[in-house]
Amino acid sequence: MHTVDYSTKSLTMNSKKIIHLGGRLHRSYEEISFLKADVNYTRIHFKSGETELVATNLGQIEKRLPEGLFYRVNRSTIINLDMKDLQIAADSIRKNKKPLFKISKRRKQGLLEVLNL
Secondary structure (H helix, E strand, O other): OEEEEOOOOEEEEOOEEEEEEEOOEEEEHHHEEEEEEEOOEEEEEEOOOOEEEEOOOHHHHHHHOOEOOEEEEEOOEEEEOOOOOEEEOOOEEEEOOEEEEEOOHHHHHHHHHHOOO
16 A cells, blocks of 8 residues: 655655655655755765766755655755764764765754764
8 A cells, every 4th residue: 555645745655665856756765875966956876876866956855855864964965864884073974984975064063963972
């Protein structure tokens, strides 16, 4: 059985949460690693290594994502908080000592609170 929530453009199928990402692209939010803004487009990076470019801005997709599972670390990046092996440095998020994302000054405290650090 599946249900559709038109306010958030999300679909629940067999207890898997599927969200509308743009165009004809619908995927489970659990598959998303991070999202990166590209003017009025969004590049979606999946845990499988795939990427998709959709003609939907980051703010619209952010509204469709579940709260508490994703966090906007700066103006152009939203990360899945379930990503493995992340380290928080002074001004960036790192994985295996390589910087991945910049953290904006005003969002860092909120990120630390969400991660209980």
